[in-house]
Amino acid sequence: MSPKTLYDKIWDAHMVHQAEDGTCLLYIDRHLVHEVTSPQAFEGLRMTNRTVRAPDKTIAVPDHNVPTTLDRAKGIENPESKIQVEALDKNAKDFGIHYYPVSDVRQGIVHIVGPEQGWTLPGMTVVCGDSHTATHGAFGALAHGIGTSEVEHVLATQTLIQRKGKNMKVEITGKLAPGVTAKDITLSVIGETGTAGGTGYVIEYCGEAIRDLSMEGRMTVCNMAIEGGARAGLIAPDEKTFEYCMGRPHAPKGAQWEAALAWWKTLFSDDDAHWDKVVTLKGEDIAPVVTWGTSPEDVLPITANVPSASDFSGGKVDAAQRSLDYMGLTSGTPLSEVKIDTVFIGSCTNGRIEDLRAAAAILKGKKVKDGLRAMIVPGSGLVRAQAEEEGLADIFIEAGFEWRLAGCSMCLAMNPDQLSPGERCAATSNRNFEGRQGRGGRTHLMSPAMAAAAAITGHLTDVRDLM
């Protein structure tokens, strides 16, 4: 048998049909659904008298629109958001799919809920009408975002029409330095490859620095594969993966667990597998980074200065100038002198318990800089409960952070959590696009530890100075 990559193996195991021209019909093991990209798909089913083929493999949770303030039980104020969440309530009920409503403690960001509940398992195909579905690749699952037409296609047929992507290996060798985290890895990789560098590829992340990461950290890395242009990023499962999955509500038990485990242990890229592209970074060379512009590829170590447009070439010259203007930055200013107004810790990139622990470690006994708005939005109700149990919530509240309920919140500001024009935010989310966190809002992406450090000083800060 010819050697295969992990991606090849999962692909082959899910092939329902292959047409002569190479178009494949791929079986989908898990379909995650949220309120924003699904209403038109359910409507399509109704209009054509179709049903959900595999409701037991379909999981829905509202996350993008939900308020995260403590009084949210009183309902959603914005009428459109309300309609969208109510539509999901109704669709989940009508079509009999698994559902975690806003009132359920297990509710949270779909990409946090899936793994937490054991829906996401190694070797699976996982899709969702959301580009950050790549997150689930951390389990060695082939997971990617789809559009609403494809959501409807998966609901109706439990399959997806696909062409195979190319294989790309991203290896992070060696150890990370203190203060450097999974977020710094994933941002640095995008800084290296650019936001289109992964287009057409499925990335497998490997190397010692990746193996050393916890499952939470691996999810952070895979989450941003899409920001590098790759539809999916994955990491071969290992003992840490199995340990994370074991005992989760929807993970297999008993003999099925043993059978699953036996298969999962075959899920790795063969030594002599073919890679269409290879990128290698040394773990030791990665610094705590921040973004300065309006594309996730605009990444620099916190010790650097704001660049100037003339540092770039081609179409990037204009893009960089536009970014600098939008971000209100002057070339040559040390990044660590850039003052911020707001700190947002949360999102499917960094809203897990480990992220909150990392932030709490920096914030313990410290205060948020006067005049700063700071909020922490846990990724799920269960993350929130655990953080309270571990005493992290007390640290945040004492420091002056708002301690919110679970949801996407200011990651894309579809709910009331938004930046005002010109407001500058240190954010742990994944996109710094113009207007992403609110019209005119300025976003700097970074790790939770870096965001916590910025909250204390009021400007972008090298977290290593506070350690």
Add this chain to the structure above:
Amino acid sequence: MEKFEKLSGIAAPMPMINIDTDMIIPKQFLKTIKRSGLGVNLFDEMRYDADGKEIPDFVLNKPAYRNAEILVAGDNFGCGSSREHAPWAIKDFGIRCVIAPSFADIFYNNCFKNGILPVPLPQDQVDILMEEAQKGANARIEVDLVSQTITTSDGTTIAFEVDAFKKHCLLEGLDDIGLTMEKASAIDAFEGNLSVSRPWV
């Protein structure tokens, strides 16, 4: 789905790289539960000021381009989120073809599901079309999916590639779901095996 065979129209130039889905249709318009009506909000934050007034400099607000049916743009068009609202808005505005050096994967796929033809071309060819588009309403560009060619007003012809299956669906206006349902027995068989090989799924 609406068919796409041939189109002759005005092309709007947007020489920017990394035009992301948040620019194409900002999130406040994702709250709809319908597919239609998003055209007025296409490129909303670039097209209107904070008071909702048109920004005259923005290309689609210029008289020459208000009826553009083709968009010529920079590298990595449609990067960002999976929101199909992006192609819905483009289509609703009246644009049926986007030409760029490269496209983000999910956006590229979403176009085909909505009767929009995305055409990736080498940078130097996009440059030619960008220059052509800058001539305004006098320069109509012709896009022919059957022959896979683009022809400028002065007769320059550029060939493009497109996946055969996607081309077929677009030409015929086919519904993917219907096509896949014809393979129901293959899906049944796969699920039958699955209950033995990976029963935990």
